[in-house]
Every structure is written in structure tokens, then in C-alpha cells.
Amino acid sequence: MSGVRVERLTKAYGPTKALEDVTLTFPEGGFFGLLGPSGSGKTTLLRAIAGFVTPDQGRIFIGDQPVERTAVEDRNIGMVFQSYALFPNMTVAENVAFGLEVRRIPGPERAKRVAEVLELVQLGPLGNRRPQDLSGGQRQRVAMARAIVTRPRVLLLDEPLSALDRALRVDMQIELKRIQREVGITTIFVTHDQEEALTLSDQIGILKDGRLVRHGPPRASMTTRKTPSPHISWATRMS
Numbered sequence: 001m002s003g004v005r006v007e008r009l010t011k012a013y014g015p016t017k018a019l020e021d022v023t024l025t026f027p028e029g030g031f032f033g034l035l036g037p038s039g040s041g042k043t044t045l046l047r048a049i050a051g052f053v054t055p056d057q058g059r060i061f062i063g064d065q066p067v068e069r070t071a072v073e074d075r076n077i078g079m080v081f082q083s084y085a086l087f088p089n090m091t092v093a094e095n096v097a098f099g100l101e102v103r104r105i106p107g108p109e110r111a112k113r114v115a116e117v118l119e120l121v122q123l124g125p126l127g128n129r130r131p132q133d134l135s136g137g138q139r140q141r142v143a144m145a146r147a148i149v150t151r152p153r154v155l156l157l158d159e160p161l162s163a164l165d166r167a168l169r170v171d172m173q174i175e176l177k178r179i180q181r182e183v184g185i186t187t188i189f190v191t192h193d194q195e196e197a198l199t200l201s202d203q204i205g206i207l208k209d210g211r212l213v214r215h216g217p218p219r220a221s222m223t224t225r226k227t228p229s230p231h232i233s234w235a236t237r238m239s
């Protein structure tokens with residue numbers, strides 16, 4: 001487990017500045033909420049940390065190690081996307097075991113770790129089901145199990161709850177937080193939903209037009225202003 005630091009990170013797509021001079025520390029073992037309207041650079045920042053996006057400038061550290069030149073698979077990062085991207089032809093247990101197979105973890109150890117992590121996400125009895133036979137919330141748990149079973153140094157969550165309906169989403173927020181506390185992995189969570197960010201995060205960073213405009217511990221005053229603000233339009237948006 002390690003903290004993450006980005007320094008003066010910049011990324012442009014043609015004339016669009018997706019990230020502009022972003023410097024930010026994601027504390028070790030913490031739950032960091034990255035908040036901002038659509039197009040503010042949240043996903044670009046997450047993908048740069050994961051290694052899917054190469055920044056134009058700036059540095060990325062996981063723990064003390066600079067990782068700008070480290071391949072995605074060598075950064076030891078777990079990710080959960082909005083779409084979950086589960087393998088439909090594999091069972092729950094096979095989906096979770098996949099990352100361990102790739103890392104050539106031997107069979108008995110693999111089975112033990114899959115069983116442990118399925119217990120952690122409360123899917124113990126469902127290992128033989130296929131993703132299409134699960135509810136939305138259960139699929140979300142499989143995606144979490146798959147991301148943490150490899151014991152990553154960092155967990156990146158890109159709007160992982162946005163496919164769920166409102167009631168389930170609130171339940172899963174509590175679950176996500178519980179799981180993150182139990183495993184203690186440094187977690188960076190992208191959302192455009194201020195309430196979700198305030199509920200879950202130990203620290204929050206707010207991006208706007210590729211720039212970091214605020215960061216610190218969550219306080220309602222960070223995101224809700226008395227004066228008219230561009231934040232208001234998305235701060236109150238709930239899906």
C-alpha cells in the first residue's frame with residue numbers, strides 16, 4: 001500500500017486542456033474523492049495514474065517510486081469502472097481469479113484468496129454464478145472483488161456506482177467504504193455527485209476545466225456556495 005502524488009500534471013488533447021498543472025497528494029490508506037463536472041479532467045487524471053494516459057508534462061509517484069515510465073501492468077493498481085467490464089462467459093469466481101492467474105499465483109493460493117475476497121464482499125455462496133445471473137449491486141461487488149484480490153497498492157474507482165439505482169447506490173456507498181476500511185488500500189474515487197463524495201471521502205479534490213480548484217477534508221462549504229457558482233449546477237445533480 002502506498003500514497004500517490006501527482007506533480008504539475010498536464011495533458012492536452014489538441015486545443016482541449018484536460019489537465020493543467022495539477023499537483024495533488026492522495027494520502028496512503030485514505031479514501032480520496034475526485035469531484036467535478038463532466039469534462040473537468042477527472043477520468044484523465046485517474047487514467048494517467050493508472051498508466052492508460054501519458055501526460056504531456058509532470059510527475060506521478062506511487063509511494064516513493066516515479067511511475068511515468070512504468071507500464072500499466074507493472075503499476076500494481078486495481079480499477080473499477082462504471083461498466084464493471086466483467087467477463088460474461090466466466091463464473092464469479094473465475095472473474096475474480098483471472099488477475100491471479102495472469103500473475104501466475106498457484107492454484108491453491110488462488111482459490112484461498114478468491115474465497116477470502118468473495119467473503120469480504122459478501123458473495124461467498126455465489127462463486128459459481130455467471131454475471132448475467134446477478135443483480136446490479138452484486139455485479140458491482142464482483143468488480144470490487146476482482147480489483148482488490150491482487151492486493152494492489154492503489155484502488156482507482158471511476159464512477160463505480162453510477163449504473164445503480166438510487167436506493168442501491170446508497171447501500172453500495174456504505175459497502176464500498178466498509179470494504180475500503182477493511183483492506184486499507186489507498187483509494188481514489190471519481191464522481192460528479194457531491195453528496196457521494198462528501199459521504200465517502202476523507203479528502204476531496206475538485207477539478208474544473210482541468211485545474212484543481214480546491215482540495216482538503218470534506219466540508220459542505222467546499223461544494224455548496226451561497227453565491228452563484230458554476231459548481232451549483234452540478235453540485236445538486238443526482239442520478
Ligand code: ADP
Pocket residue numbers: 013016017018036037038039040041042043044045
Ligand atoms: P471527466 O472525467 O471529468 O468527465 P475527462 O477527463 O474525461 O473529464 O475529459 C477532460 C477533457 O478532455 C474533456 O474536454 C474531454 O472531452 C477531453 N478528452 C478526454 N479524453 C480525450 C481523448 N481521448 N481525446 C480527445 N479529448 C479527450
